[in-house]
Amino acid sequence: MPSIFASEEANSSSNEPSNDNQTDLVIEDDTVVRELQSALQSQREAKRSPSLQTTGDAYLLCETLLDKQIAQGIIEKPAANAAIRGDSAARLVMLLLLNDPQRRRLYLKTASNPELWHRLRPLFGAPPYSFLRPEDAGGLRASGFARARANMTFDQHCAASIAQFGPGQFKDQHTREYRIVAREDDETAPIGTDFLTSASQLVLQVKVKKQTRAKKYELSKSIFKKQLFFPQPGETIVLEETKSMLSAIGAEKPKQTVLKVRGLYPRGDGASTATITLAR
Numbered sequence: 001m002p003s004i005f006a007s008e009e010a011n012s013s014s015n016e017p018s019n020d021n022q023t024d025l026v027i028e029d030d031t032v033v034r035e036l037q038s039a040l041q042s043q044r045e046a047k048r049s050p051s052l053q054t055t056g057d058a059y060l061l062c063e064t065l066l067d068k069q070i071a072q073g074i075i076e077k078p079a080a081n082a083a084i085r086g087d088s089a090a091r092l093v094m095l096l097l098l099n100d101p102q103r104r105r106l107y108l109k110t111a112s113n114p115e116l117w118h119r120l121r122p123l124f125g126a127p128p129y130s131f132l133r134p135e136d137a138g139g140l141r142a143s144g145f146a147r148a149r150a151n152m153t154f155d156q157h158c159a160a161s162i163a164q165f166g167p168g169q170f171k172d173q174h175t176r177e178y179r180i181v182a183r184e185d186d187e188t189a190p191i192g193t194d195f196l197t198s199a200s201q202l203v204l205q206v207k208v209k210k211q212t213r214a215k216k217y218e219l220s221k222s223i224f225k226k227q228l229f230f231p232q233p234g235e236t237i238v239l240e241e242t243k244s245m246l247s248a249i250g251a252e253k254p255k256q257t258v259l260k261v262r263g264l265y266p267r268g269d270g271a272s273t274a275t276i277t278l279a280r
Contacts, residue, residue, distance in 0.1 A: 032096055032167050032244040035089040039065055040250075051250025053194075056187030058097035058248070059106070065090040066106060066123060073119050083122035091123055095166020096244050100131040101185035108136065130160045159205045159267040159275045168207060170196075170239040174226040177207045178239060181275065191248070192241055193255040202259065202278045206230060210272055230274045231261045237278075 039061055040051065052058050069090050078084050098106065107124055110116050160166075160179070168177025169192075180195055181203040190198060208230060211219065219225050231237050240254035263277040 031089055032092045033247045035065075035093050036096075036244065036247045039093065040248075052097070052191060052248050054187060055099060055102065055182070055189045055191055058191060059102050059187065062090075062094045062098055062102075063106060065093055066110065069123060070110070070116060070119060078118075078122075080118040081121040087122040091125070092167055094123075095164070096169065097191070097248060099180055099182035099185075100160075101182055103129075103131040104133070104136070105185060107132065125163055130158055130164055159265070159271070159273040161267070162207065162210070162272050165205065165207045165273055167244045168242050169245045170204075171242050172231070172237040172239055174224070174231075174237075175209060176227070176231065176237075177209070177242065178204045179207075181205055192245055192251070193239075193257055196239060196257045196259070197280070200280055201262075202280075203275065204278060205273060205275050207273045230264055230266065231276060233261050233264055235261045237261065 042064070052061065069084070069086055072086065073084055076084050094103065094106070103124075107120070107129070110123070111120060165177075165179060169180060170178040172178070180191075182189065183203075189195060196202065208228065211228070216228060219228055236258060237260075238256050238258050240256045241249070241251065246252070246254060257280075259278040259280055261276055262279050264274055265276070266274040
């Protein structure tokens with residue numbers, strides 16, 4: 001059985017070696033906020049909405065950011081799989097705002113052009129991709145993106161890895177971060193707290209922050225030890241938007257939503273991410 005305890009080590013099953021590009025995705029709220037503010041300013045200049053209300057708004061913003069980086073890459077002509085200035089920030093925004101069906105749609109659109117294959121890793125990370133379906137694996141070799149990678153997708157749906165989880169959309173009272181799981185690509189769905197209050201049953205993914213062994217030991221002996229564990233079935237959590245999500249929706253103060261955990265499905269033994277089901 002997968003452990004409910006989040007290890008300080010990344011999950012390293014035979015199907016997914018430890019992510020060798022994880023170091024370029026240290027999640028900094030300020031980095032995401034700056035990129036969001038720049039993108040939203042461009043929207044204002046184009047006389048579009050200065051904030052995001054729906055997943056459709058989020059997709060259009062991310063598509064614009066991606067197109068900008070692709071155009072810059074054509075000018076700079078980087079080596080295969082090499083990042084250029086702005087790639088990491090654009091990727092962080094896409095990880096923050098897009099649900100899995102939207103990530104898949106944007107990835108497949110980009111991958112449909114063989115001339116852009118060398119830009120896939122800097123903009124989407126290294127495979128396997130949790131947002132792709134098994135039938136999407138044809139045409140590209142995982143080893144072309146990163147050494148020791150054998151698969152483009154997973155055989156079964158699972159929670160995103162630390163690197164593909166990205167900046168959290170929500171956080172709880174124990175510093176754990178959450179992102180929305182969407183089954184369908186619905187462009188009218190709300191984002192932020194409005195999504196949490198739109199249904200009585202919810203599916204989210206949760207990430208427990210990685211800690212050093214010394215910090216983990218310290219926390220385990222304190223009143224803050226829940227920071228080390230996934231939320232358990234029956235536990236009540238209070239979610240509010242992260243700083244990055246507040247910037248995206250144009251809000252100054254977070255709204256709190258009280259939810260009860262119904263089910264917990266860790267990504268794997270020792271993983272730092274899991275899928276959870278909740279009810280209001």
